[in-house]
Amino acid sequence: MKWIISLALVIVFAATLVGTVSPEGTDTRLNNPATVQDLVAYAYQNNPRIRQVREAWREIIEQYRISTGYPDPELRFTYFPEPIETRLGPQDWMASLNQRIPFPGKLSRAGKVVEAEARVAHIKLDRTVKEVMASVRRSFYELLYIRTAIRVAAQNRRLLEHLRKLGETAYAKDRASLMDMVKAQSQLGQIRYDEILLAELEQTEKTRLNGILNRAPDAKIGKLLEAKFQPVVFDLKGLYRLAETNQEDLRMARALVDRADARAELARFENLPDFNVGVSYSSIGQPDIPVQPEDSGRDVFGFQVGVTIPLWFDKNSGRTARAQAGIRKAKAAEEAALTDIHTRVHDLFFRLNNARRLVTLYRDDLLPQAMNAMEIAETWYREGQASFPDFVETQAVYYNFQLALARASADYGKVLASLEQLVGQTITREPAKAKEKTPEEMK
Secondary structure, three states: OHHHHHHHHHHHHHHHHHOOOOHHHHHHHHHOOEOHHHHHHHHHHHOHHHHHHHHHHHHHHHHHHHHOOOOOOEEEEEEEEEEEEEOOEEEEEEEEEEEEEOOOOHHHHHHHHHHHHHHHHHHHHHHHHHHHHHHHHHHHHHHHHHHHHHHHHHHHHHHHHHHHHHHHHHHHOOOOOHHHHHHHHHHHHHHHHHHHHHHHHHHHHHHHHHHHOOOOOOOOOOOEOOOOOOOOOOOHHHHHHHHHHHOHHHHHHHHHHHHHHHHHHHHHHHOOOOEEEEEEEEEEOOOOOOOOOOOOOOOEEEEEEEEOOOOOHHHHHHHHHHHHHHHHHHHHHHHHHHHHHHHHHHHHHHHHHHHHHHHHHHHHHHHHHHHHHHHHHHHHHHOOOOOHHHHHHHHHHHHHHHHHHHHHHHHHHHHHHHHHHHHOOOOOOOOOOOOOOOHHHHO
């Protein structure tokens, strides 16, 4: 039970640290330039799923005191409308107090079952917190991509409008055909359509993010500050080890195995008898006889001792067999979770590396080449060495490469959030080594 109390104190302390910034202050902070850490802190404070699972964990913690406590004593009072005649006189009423005492060790085994269930509930709390945090990060990077795409589309629209004016001048001087003008106009119309679509996507993503943050659907989200991505410092085998240690599904499967073992041990104790002790008091009246005994009318005080008889062996054996089946089921679930985790880690690791390669390709190679090609096409067009469609085509390529770079950057951030959720910690830097704390730090 000590570890449960320690966990409760840790959660309360963590909530106190996060709660140093009021929800109102954080909500105001989101209207200004905000980082992904600002959104994560706000979600931890306000997301209802986290509160729900946290209270479910506390509910199971309180179950420990219920399961390990003795049954309530039973007080009985019996009144006889027609008193029962005894040797000492008529018995008017009787009162008894009984206490059932479980077989020694049964309550402690029941407490172990609750402790295992509390571990499962706490792992569910960890999983819910990480799911919410990862959802916030994925939505953050998606919204960042949409806003970047809106800005890129606006810049290219202004450039195309400039090109259209150049094309109109060239058409007047017979340097461009009507089809060239139509092509430029259609490209401009496509970008305008992209702007309308991106504006609607931005509102949709803001609604999704506000839902995770437990805010109004149309609540304002200010400028998003993008953090620089750090390189991943773990290889695939290292990620496997982290996931095997920290992943909630696997940890929960192991906790369920412990709970099944505790239930099997409790089932063996439930096949043992319980005891019952008590006291009784009977009120005796005076007998209505001429010659009364010396102790006539004396009240009676007695002790009671009882024991349950586990007579139904079929029920007892079924209880034990059910517990053993639960152990086998939990172990099979643990094996399945381990296999599934390896598959998911490998898939996310591939997607992360692929997104990183795309970011490097577009940022360092294709985008500079497209910019250079667009400048050359403009120079050649002004010198009469290139046609107007060539100028428009290089601009379209540059526009598409800008969007592709923004998309790859957002995908990298989203996949990184999912992978860190799976392995249970950040993977862009080595974990800090533990060091001995000073007494002040321990306080």
